[in-house]
Amino acid sequence: LKQQIRPDLTHSVSVQELRAMSARADSVLARPNFALGLAAGLVLGSSGPRLYNAVLGTLRSWLQRRLGEDRVDKQQHAAASTVRSPGPTYRALIGCLFGDGCDPFAQLPRVDLPEDHSYPHTNLPRSFVRAIFRAARPSFLLELGSFKGGSALVIADCAAEACHDGPLPCLVCVDTFLGDTAMWLNRNAGWRDWLMLENGLPRLYWQFLANVRRRSDVILPLPLASLCALRALSELVVRKDVPPPDFIYLDSAHEKGETLLEISQAFRLLGVGGILVGDDLDWPAVESDLKAFLQTAPDTAGADDDLLSSLPGLLFCPDGYWVLDATPRQWVLRKRGGNLEELGRELEREINGEQPAEYSPLTEADRHASRIYDEGVALAEAGDMKGAAARFKQAAAASASLTAHYRL
Numbered sequence: 001l002k003q004q005i006r007p008d009l010t011h012s013v014s015v016q017e018l019r020a021m022s023a024r025a026d027s028v029l030a031r032p033n034f035a036l037g038l039a040a041g042l043v044l045g046s047s048g049p050r051l052y053n054a055v056l057g058t059l060r061s062w063l064q065r066r067l068g069e070d071r072v073d074k075q076q077h078a079a080a081s082t083v084r085s086p087g088p089t090y091r092a093l094i095g096c097l098f099g100d101g102c103d104p105f106a107q108l109p110r111v112d113l114p115e116d117h118s119y120p121h122t123n124l125p126r127s128f129v130r131a132i133f134r135a136a137r138p139s140f141l142l143e144l145g146s147f148k149g150g151s152a153l154v155i156a157d158c159a160a161e162a163c164h165d166g167p168l169p170c171l172v173c174v175d176t177f178l179g180d181t182a183m184w185l186n187r188n189a190g191w192r193d194w195l196m197l198e199n200g201l202p203r204l205y206w207q208f209l210a211n212v213r214r215r216s217d218v219i220l221p222l223p224l225a226s227l228c229a230l231r232a233l234s235e236l237v238v239r240k241d242v243p244p245p246d247f248i249y250l251d252s253a254h255e256k257g258e259t260l261l262e263i264s265q266a267f268r269l270l271g272v273g274g275i276l277v278g279d280d281l282d283w284p285a286v287e288s289d290l291k292a293f294l295q296t297a298p299d300t301a302g303a304d305d306d307l308l309s310s311l312p313g314l315l316f317c318p319d320g321y322w323v324l325d326a327t328p329r330q331w332v333l334r335k336r337g338g339n340l341e342e343l344g345r346e347l348e349r350e351i352n353g354e355q356p357a358e359y360s361p362l363t364e365a366d367r368h369a370s371r372i373y374d375e376g377v378a379l380a381e382a383g384d385m386k387g388a389a390a391r392f393k394q395a396a397a398a399s400a401s402l403t404a405h406y407r408l
Contacts, residue, residue, distance in 0.1 A: 084217045087167035089140045089242050093220055096241050097232070105209060105216040113203075113210040119194065122150030123279055124249065125326055129154055131311050133162035136275060138246030139169045142233070144226040144262060145252035145279075146173035148204065149211040149219075155249060156215040172245075173212075174222045174229040174252075177205035226252045230265040231347070237269065238344040244271030251279040260289035267298060268343060270335045275308075281329040290331055294320045301334035308334055359405045369399030373406065 086094075094102060141159055146152050152173045159169040179195045179202055186192040196203040205223055212219045222229050236242050248266045253259045267276055280286050294300070301308060303316040314332060315323050322332035361367040376391030396408040 084168055086217050087139065087170055090168070090170040090218070090220055092242050093170065093172065093236075096236055097222065104221055105213060113206055115211050116148065116207055117150060117211060119148045119150055122154075123326070123328055124151040124154050124251075124277075124330070125324070126154050126158065128311070128313065128324055128326070128330070129158040130161070132247070132275060132277075133158045135307050135310065136246060136273075137162050138275075139163065139167070140243055140245045141169060141171040141247045141249075142245045142266075142269075143171060143173045143249045143251070144175075144229070144266065145250070146175040146177075146208060146221070149173070149208045151249065151251065152208075152212055152219055153215060155247075156212070156218040159247075160215070160218055168217055171215075171219050172222050172229075172233070173208070173219055174224060174226055175204075175208070176225055177208060177221075177223050178202050179204065226262050227265060230262070230269055231350075234265075234269050234343060234347055238340055238347060240340070244274065244340075245269060246271055246274050248274070248276045249279075250276065254280060254283050254286055256285040256289055259286055260292050263289060263293045264296075267293070267333060267335060268338065268346065270338075272335060272338060274335045276333045276335070277324075278331045279328065281323065281331045283328075286331075290321060291319055298333075299335065299337035301336055305334055308332065357405075359402060361399075361402070363399075366399045366401060369395045369402045372398060373402060 094100070098104070138159060141155060143152055143155060152171060156169075156171045159171060163169050182188070183191045183195050194204075196207060205221070208221060212221075224232070233242070233245075237244050248270060250262060250266055253262055263276070263278070270276060278286065278290070281290070300320060302320075303309070308314055308322050309316070313325050315325060317323050322334075324330040324332065359370060359373075361370045372391050373395040376388045376395065379385075379391060380388035392408055396403040402408070
């Protein structure tokens with residue numbers, strides 16, 4: 001821009017500000033007056049000085065006005081939310097997941113990307129969230145399916161408001177930031193545009209960071225698939241690196257079967273008394289998987305729960321869950337029981353299976369190694385640990401597949 005628009009424009013606008021404006025290219029090009037004015041100014045610069053100067057003045061005014069609007073927006077955000085020091089759970093998660101000293105918001109490669117809150121499908125009512133948090137005062141929260149951060153800001157604002165007199169809460173926002181099937185297939189015209197593709201890769205992660213930057217003291221992005229993130233957080237909870245979440249908002253998978261897995265894993269991660277809220281109860285796959293989960297008889301709060309029954313607009317359904325009568329409807333569960341030991345046993349079963357799988361030798365070397373291994377087991381059972389160790393070492397040398405199976 002410094003080279004193209006001539007020095008008499010840029011003397012009052014810094015190169016850094018012009019670069020910031022270039023990040024708005026998509027929205028700028030959508031403005032026909034700006035595009036035509038810029039083209040006319042560049043083309044007529046030598047042949048029509050008077051017209052050129054007129055267009056140039058309009059362009060300078062437009063840039064200065066937009067830059068002024070940007071400064072006002074930043075000032076408003078600063079006034080609305082003063083960034084404070086993150087709370088203890090936030091700091092613990094940074095160390096466990098990213099490594100000490102890492103801050104996802106510290107140096108954004110796309111620092112000039114403007115906020116974009118145009119996504120129309122953020123359905124979590126602020127008044128409902130505020131009412132829950134005033135009653136429950138959660139300190140560790142989890143959102144599964146964050147996209148561009150609309151509901152994340154609602155959750156973070158209300159959680160920080162509820163904990164105004166104590167340490168800041170932590171909201172972990174889980175999303176691959178790669179979009180979903182409907183967007184990639186463009187099932188409805190314009191849906192693929194939400195991916196913000198650049199060289200075939202979505203820019204959603206950077207847009208999310210830009211959108212929620214004002215709550216960087218509460219929001220911690222975790223770019224993982226929901227089930228991977230739930231398992232990772234479950235392990236941290238079992239290790240007692242962090243406490244169990246008090247609140248989880250589920251707005252990720254909407255397909256039958258996948259939703260059931262997410263509900264099951266999210267519910268077991270909750271602490272006792274924790275609240276699980278899900279979006280889009282009106283979707284048939286979501287409702288059927290919610291009912292399928294309740295058929296497993298989880299320890300959930302019923303119609304007599306004091307906290308949930310006190311929330312305005314929340315109604316108990318005979319099927320065993322609570323419903324917020326909104327559009328679309330939100331479903332709510334509250335956990336009554338559970339412990340870390342039980343969660344640890346379930347994780348162990350998922351990693352290793354219900355019992356060790358039997359080794360199946362395929363070659364003569366495998367069968368020979370298997371016989372030596374069985375001799376080692378017999379020696380170990382008889383108390384000869386030194387002899388057993390020698391046999392296991394021989395078996396490992398004889399068969400690579402047996403070594404891998406028994407992790408020798």
